[in-house]
Amino acid sequence: MRRLLSDFVDDPIYNMKAVEQQTGISAATLRAWERRYSLVEPKRTASGYRLYSDRDVALLRWVRNQMTEGLTISRVVAMLLAMRQHAEPIWIDSEDAAVTPQQEAPVPPPSFVQPLYQALAALDADRADEIMEQAFALYTMTTVYVEIIVPALVEIGEAWHRGEITISTEHFASAYLRGRLMGLFQAYPNHHDMPMIMVGCAPGERHEIGALIFALMLRQHGYNVIFLGQDVPVGDMIETVMHERPAMLCLSASSASSARALTELASGLSPLGPSAPLVCYGGRAFDQDASLRHEIQGHYLGSDPRDAISAVANLLSARNGYSV
Template sequence: MYSIKQVVEMLDIPSVTLRAWENRYQAVVPERTESGYRLYSQENIEDLRWLKEQTEKQGISISHAVRMLKMRKQKHLDERLNASGGDPRDAIDKMKQQIYTALHEIQGERADALIDFGFSLYGYEAMVYQVLVPVLVKVGDAWEEGTATVAQEHYMTHMISNRLSQFFHVFPVYAHLPKVLAFCPAGEHHQIGLLLFSLFLRKNGVEVIYLGANTPEEGVMDLLEKQGRIGAVCLSVTDEELVPYCEDLLKRLGSLHPELQFIVGGKAYETAGPQATRATYKLDEPPEQWQAWFDREFAGIQHRI
């Protein structure tokens, strides 16, 4: 294993560049000591050397080079699996099971290491939607079936939520897009769906003011008064009994801030049927259709504020 100082000297990559490659593009995911210092494996070194060659000699942008690297690694993995008679989906399933088991057994360091490895191997999209989201679904099922205690469910959900939240500081923000205020109303404690949608918006360059679960409306009102350029409010709710309150809240927010657009989603709005809502958009599409919605609808929001 190598320190960041050794990597800088070995590859002649400035430390500020190396950190930017990691934080913005997840070029490599080094291990961390208990004190938080980076430790790079030989594989990390080879990946960084390849990326440097692509950017300096081939003139390729680092973002494109990282995508190429991920594709190369995935291709090599597929080739190894195929050579051994394996299926790439088996590797994903194995990763999900290993992470779930580590979390279920409260092995936080092992779970973090597996998640780091998964992101370095599969990239953001596959790791989030094919691994971590299914793990969260499995956690919820285990709690309902009684095979996971409330404490285990809270721990496992909290661990994954924390890892997902880290990406709020990775993706760039585009100043021409409006800010979005995202929250679950008072009484709603399930925020995973809201977190995933907020991360999707951030990945598309939207600055999201994320308030999370069980947010009192006084705080929402205060933020809307003090923050500029908030163009949309995103609200997620799973409890159908909270829908009437949410609709009343949207009515009051709309009367105070008529320029706002409202996005609602969550299981409560999915199962409530085609009832009328005061929201501008009722988002009940699956995650794989969010991009089409964003390209079609959100662009309209920015032109109206």
């Protein structure tokens, strides 16, 4: 089966590590090709990270396969330029779009957790930047979110409870990570033609990093995502839903009290009838106390945000046939 290169989505969503894994082209080679041939022109996040689109990845696979057939990179680039100058369509065969097996990174992701924690505990933003940049260069963004940032944040919280760091240090760490994640969230395009998903924190819930990571992952997967932030009162939440009419509302709670504050939400949304959004929830409160899941009307998305993304897709597909 063949597809036109122009049919591939051009939204920037993949970091360099993900492109390496999907194309088999090393980061060093890719950067050299960009400098010398302008083969692809990735977008940049506010922090300077390269982001590539499905179209970029498809083109790079096409180039890789041409070279496998014996052509040099300069010959492939010349052929590509000629095709573009004559407005010839570029067809991508199914084998060109095949994903190459992922190669293991030289060190496991958890090895970054303690260094990141130590940098944040020392209020050393420069060192934290270095660690984050190394992690993003080695792993996919989702891996960095789930296996490095979240565990480091948990360690920060536990250190505060043990009295090993001050509340000001905990606030610094949270502010630093929130800033990095919000920069990425704002760098990704919002797909206004896709179902709207609102993501926020339950009333009284001040810990928003988990919800922000989930909102970022949803936006990366092509949804129209509105991030409401921390401590959203039920009344304001209902008013916003009534006005915006999202397809889904996803809420996070880390404590039982903030989780139980969501019990009034279902009755407040009842006037919308069948057009009411799907209500989903997650967070440490629901992960640690399964009984809370029966007190709140809605769908528990699980403890792993990667599984939660799949659950969102299944729920939207079952209700309205949406897919991304």
